[in-house]
Amino acid sequence: MKYTGTTFRPPFEANSLLLQVTTGCSHNKCSFCTMYRDTPFSVESMEQIEKDLAEARAFAPRARRVFLENGDPFALSAGKLEEIALKIHEYLPDVQTIAMYASINNIRGKTDEELVRLRGLGINELNVGLESGLDEALELMNKGYDSREALYELGRLRDAGMDYGANVIFGGAGPGRLRDNAAATAEILNRTTPYLIFTGTIHADPGCPLYDDIQSGRFIEPTIGEHIDEEELFLELLELDNCLYFGLHPSNVVRMQGWLPRDKEAMLYEVRQTRTRLARRLDERPVRYGEGAILL
Ligand code: SF4
Structure with missing residues (x-):
């Protein structure tokens, strides 16, 4: 699995499969935060995400929960998140929940219909x-x-x-x-x-x-x-x-x-x-x- 720069997850996601879809944080300006100061925000390629999912299928084929990395993957467009969620279900059919860090600003960028669609794909x-x-x-x-x-x-x-x-x-x-x-x-x-x-x-x-x-x-x-x-x-x-x-x-x-x-x-x-x-x-x-x- 590929992880770039500093990677964080909440303690209660210790048993989740960690899948990197972004690096850094799209905001990266909170006054108290040093988490991603040295890691610029970027989006992982679908090719790499698919490679990681193929690897994950080999060691955790029955995974039920995926946590998307890094600082705020919910910054991705609804279309991109849908594409990623569909790939996850293709490789790991038992996955029920796809969780991630998200900010208020990330939610603002999605319509009500997009949020409902993402929820339908297990993003929660x-x-x-x-x-x-x-x-x-x-x-x-x-x-x-x-x-x-x-x-x-x-x-x-x-x-x-x-x-x-x-x-x-x-x-x-x-x-x-x-x-x-x-x-x-x-x-x-x-x-x-x-x-x-x-x-x-x-x-x-x-x-x-x-x-x-x-x-x-x-x-x-x-x-x-x-x-x-x-x-x-x-x-x-x-x-x-x-x-x-x-x-x-x-x-x-x-x-x-x-x-x-x-x-x-x-x-x-x-x-x-x-x-x-x-x-x-x-x-x-x-x-x-x-x-x-x-x-x-
Ligand atoms: S949104 Fe989160 S990761 Fe990004 S700068 Fe603020 S606290 Fe840090």
């Missing part, structure tokens, strides 16, 4: 880097859309029958706006009903604008206590059925996962217990290492 459970429902946070993170557009596009996706998983970043609006950030993000999720929420906290590695802003003091990271407060309020406000809350990213203060609504109270208990356990450190700003992991 898109992993959308929504990050926040608060305009100031979206602007700070340079996501390229506002909350109104995100709500509209996610609504169209859901109307087409597609499920989506939302990535959420606590602290994206900076300290002082954590309650607004939690409330606005919970509201957009409650209205667009993701099947999964993948949480993390705002952090940056060298090589992205946010890193420079943190170093120069233009952006102040929230404290450990503020991250806990934001997650508590966010969880309290979520009203979702059958949604996996995946909070195991190393950048989180509280690392936990559970199903909503079943485990909501247990997770809130975990958040409050963490506040008690870290009582002396709540005013500290996180000290981080690889992948934004917080030294606790």
Whole structure:
């Protein structure tokens, strides 16, 4: 299988067949992101995709789930995605779901009819880097859309029958706006009903604008206590059925996962217990290492 440059997948796609159809990310401008800074966006040739599928058929002929690489393959035109999906079904007839990273801007480029057609071909459970429902946070993170557009596009996706998983970043609006950030993000999720929420906290590695802003003091990271407060309020406000809350990213203060609504109270208990356990450190700003992991 061919993989070019840096390749990422969400942790919950560990058992999926990873098929590269693009390299890099078509946006590549989020202020906190260094994932594809050195990998220009390009589209893989159908010839190579077919070669990879032939190889995949030899070692995983009964594969049921494919995750398309890389940063936002949903940027491809509906026609191209249809061509890829048909090829996948030709080589791997047991595939039920074709998932991938997608952005709000990618959805905007597809008509309602195209979304329905793609869903019919098994394209589903898109992993959308929504990050926040608060305009100031979206602007700070340079996501390229506002909350109104995100709500509209996610609504169209859901109307087409597609499920989506939302990535959420606590602290994206900076300290002082954590309650607004939690409330606005919970509201957009409650209205667009993701099947999964993948949480993390705002952090940056060298090589992205946010890193420079943190170093120069233009952006102040929230404290450990503020991250806990934001997650508590966010969880309290979520009203979702059958949604996996995946909070195991190393950048989180509280690392936990559970199903909503079943485990909501247990997770809130975990958040409050963490506040008690870290009582002396709540005013500290996180000290981080690889992948934004917080030294606790
Ligand atoms: S966060 Fe996602 S959309 Fe933003 S630059 Fe990184 S890969 Fe691209």
